[in-house]
Amino acid sequence: MPDRYETVLRQAAEKFKRGIGPAAQAGIIPYKSENGAWITSPYDGNSWWTGGFWPGLMWQLHALTGDDAFLTEARRVEVLLCDEFRRFEYLNHDVGFMYLLSCGADYKLTGNEQARQDTLHAASLLMGRFNLAGFIRAWNGPDRSGYAIIDCMMNLSLLFWASRETEDPRFVNTAKVHADMTMREFVRPDGSVSHIIELDPKTGARVAEHPGQGYALGSSWSRGQAWGLYGFTLAYMNTEDPAYLNTAKRIADYFIANIRPDGLTNSDFRQPETPERIDNMAGAIAACGLIELARQTGTSAYEQAAYRLVDGLLAHCCDFTDRFCGLLTKCTASYHEDGAGQETNILYGDYFLIEALSKLNGTDPMLWM
Ligand code: GLY
Numbered sequence: 001m002p003d004r005y006e007t008v009l010r011q012a013a014e015k016f017k018r019g020i021g022p023a024a025q026a027g028i029i030p031y032k033s034e035n036g037a038w039i040t041s042p043y044d045g046n047s048w049w050t051g052g053f054w055p056g057l058m059w060q061l062h063a064l065t066g067d068d069a070f071l072t073e074a075r076r077v078e079v080l081l082c083d084e085f086r087r088f089e090y091l092n093h094d095v096g097f098m099y100l101l102s103c104g105a106d107y108k109l110t111g112n113e114q115a116r117q118d119t120l121h122a123a124s125l126l127m128g129r130f131n132l133a134g135f136i137r138a139w140n141g142p143d144r145s146g147y148a149i150i151d152c153m154m155n156l157s158l159l160f161w162a163s164r165e166t167e168d169p170r171f172v173n174t175a176k177v178h179a180d181m182t183m184r185e186f187v188r189p190d191g192s193v194s195h196i197i198e199l200d201p202k203t204g205a206r207v208a209e210h211p212g213q214g215y216a217l218g219s220s221w222s223r224g225q226a227w228g229l230y231g232f233t234l235a236y237m238n239t240e241d242p243a244y245l246n247t248a249k250r251i252a253d254y255f256i257a258n259i260r261p262d263g264l265t266n267s268d269f270r271q272p273e274t275p276e277r278i279d280n281m282a283g284a285i286a287a288c289g290l291i292e293l294a295r296q297t298g299t300s301a302y303e304q305a306a307y308r309l310v311d312g313l314l315a316h317c318c319d320f321t322d323r324f325c326g327l328l329t330k331c332t333a334s335y336h337e338d339g340a341g342q343e344t345n346i347l348y349g350d351y352f353l354i355e356a357l358s359k360l361n362g363t364d365p366m367l368w369m
Contacts, residue, residue: 005310005357005360005361006361008314008318008357009064009354009357009358009361009363010064010065011320012061012320012327012354012357013061013064013065013067013070015320015322015325015327016057016058016061016070016327016350017061017067017069017070018322018325019033019038019325019326020058020069020070020073022037022038022325023038023054023073023325024073024076026038026040028040029041029046029050029051029054029077029080029081030054030325030326030347031048031050031346031347032326032331032341032344032345032346032347033324033325033326033345033347034324034344034345036322036323036324036325037325038325042339042340042341043339043340044090045090046080046081046083046084047084047087047090047091049092049094049097049098050097050098050347050348051077051080051081051084051098051102052081052097052098052099052100052101052102053097053101053347053348053350053351054073054077054347054351055073055074055075055077055078055081055101055102055105055106056101056102056105056351056355056367057347057350057351057354058070058071058073058074058077059071059074059101059102059105059106059109059365059367060351060354060355060358060364060365060367061354062074062109063109063358063363063364063365064358064361064363071110074102074105074106075106077102078102078103078106078115078118081098081099081102081103082103082118084098085118085121085122085125088125089140090140091125092129092138092139092140093126093129093136093137093138093139093149093151093152093155094151094155095122095123095125095126095155095158096122096126096152096154096155096156096157096158096159097154097155098122099118099119099121099122099123099158100119100122100157100158100161100367100368101351101367103115103116103118103119103122104119104158104161104367105365105367107119108365108367109365116165119158119161119162119165120162120165120166122158123158123159123161123162123171124162126155126158126159127159127170127171127174130174130177130178131145131201131204133199133200133201133202133203133204134177134178134181134199134204135148135177135178135181135199135204136148136152136155136174136178137201138151138152138196145201146198146199146200146201146207147196147197147198147199147210148178148181148182148185148196148197148198148199149195149196149197149212149224150182150186150193150194150195150224150227150228150231151224151227152178152182152231153179153182153227153228153230153231153232153234153235154227154230154231154234154368156175156178156179156231156234156235156238157231157234157238157368157369159171159172159174159175160172160175160234160235160238160239160369161369163175172238172239175235175238176239176241179231179232179235179244180243181199181204182228182231183232183243183244183247185197185199185206186228187228187247187250187251190254191250191251191252191253191254192220192225192251192254192269193220193224193225193228193251194209194224195210195211195212195213195214195221195224196209196210196211196212197209197210198210212224212334213333213334213335213338214267214268214270214271214334214335215267215268215270215271215272215335215336216270218270219268219269219270219271220258220268220269220270221267221268221335222255222258222265222266222267222268222269222279222282222283222286223267223279223281223282223285225251225254225255225258225269225282225286226255226281226282226283226285226286226289227285228247228248228251229248229251229252229255229285229286229289229290229293230285230286230288230289230292231289232244232245232247232248232251233245233248233289233292233293233296234292234368234369235248236248236296237292237296237369238369245296245297248289248293249293249297252286252289252290252293252302252305255286255290255305256290256301256302256305259283259305259308259309259312260312262312262315262316263283263308263309263311263312263313263315263316264278264280264283264312264313264316264317264330265278265279265280265282265283265286265309266278266279267279267282267332267334267335268335271335277332277335277342277343278317278330278332278343279330279331279332280313280317280328280329280330280331280349280353281328281331281332281346281348281349281352283309283312283313284309284310284313284328284349284352284353284355284356285352286306286309287306287309287310287313287352287353287356288352288355288356288359290302290303290305290306290309291303291306291356291359291360292359294306306356306360307360309356310353310356310357310360313328313353317329317330318353319345324345325345326345326346326347326349326350327345327349327350327353327354328345328346328349328350328353329343329344329345330343330344331343331344331345331346331348331349332344333346355367
């Protein structure tokens with residue numbers, strides 16, 4: 001089995017290496033690909049939350065191949081991302097996604113001291129979003145001071161990393177308060193999770209659930225389920241708190257029960273039968289979480305589910321031609337059209353597919369830890 005994944009990874013590395021020139025010549029951070037060309041982020045320029053995935057992919061492929069073309073391209077984008085520190089009102093809680101996979105990966109894999117400083121800078125920005133009422137604020141804007149979202153479970157990895165790096169527990173303490181709030185307010189009795197919960201920014205009391213990128217209020221946005229699954233697994237790996245492991249298992253069981261027979265993932269587990277709307281990014285993220293959860297628990301059902309997801313993606317939705325610069329097709333940013341892409345190639349799908357394959361191949365550099 002691993003040989004098969006190694007072959008796919010090498011093929012992917014060749015494809016993404018061909019994509020470096022066009023991205024660098026355009027001077028952009030790829031967000032998705034269309035008609036054989038890279039397209040940059042739809043909103044907020046290089047502050048858009050996905051800017052870390054292209055360099056993260058480069059670091060994954062550098063770890064696999066040792067080819068310095070990937071390192072050079074990752075560092076080109078690191079410069080662009082660090083320029084965004086000067087526009088910090090555009091940055092939000094997603095600095096975990098942005099800087100852990102770029103600067104954090106650079107420091108982890110090469111020992112680059114400036115990259116360490118930049119990653120700590122990002123961790124301090126995330127700390128600055130902590131509200132003493134008990135949560136990390138997600139987005140900016142005057143009406144969103146009480147908003148927290150499930151995606152933030154992944155950003156907590158930046159805080160866990162910062163405490164290890166500095167031996168200062170304030171980062172991990174903050175991450176734990178936010179994770180505890182997420183367990184309390186987001187995780188439903190059936191193991192599904194809400195996307196957006198609004199809390200009173202003065203007291204931390206729950207105000208409302210809001211619909212987000214899923215089908216409707218109270219539905220089950222599959223990528224949110226995947227962020228929760230992988231995020232709580234990582235929270236357990238960082239803290240050894242069994243409550244986080246138990247939460248990850250509950251979300252995983254719910255996710256597994258909703259994988260399609262072909263191994264692909266609907267955009268929302270409670271969406272209507274028609275139109276068909278698939279989000280393969282959710283499947284790729286969940287596969288990463290399930291592989292780590294299987295390793296933590298020794299539960300083969302989680303590993304088998306990860307194989308179903310990865311093999312489904314490889315069988316039905318990977319395009320190794322140059323029709324797309326990227327690899328994974330049928331990625332959907334939001335169930336309802338929001339300008340960020342539907343059923344197309346979107347780069348963070350590629351990132352998580354490569355991360356999942358690297359885990360199965362035994363070559364994952366563990367960039368979240
Ligand atoms: N904001 C994270 C996501 O769209 O999944």
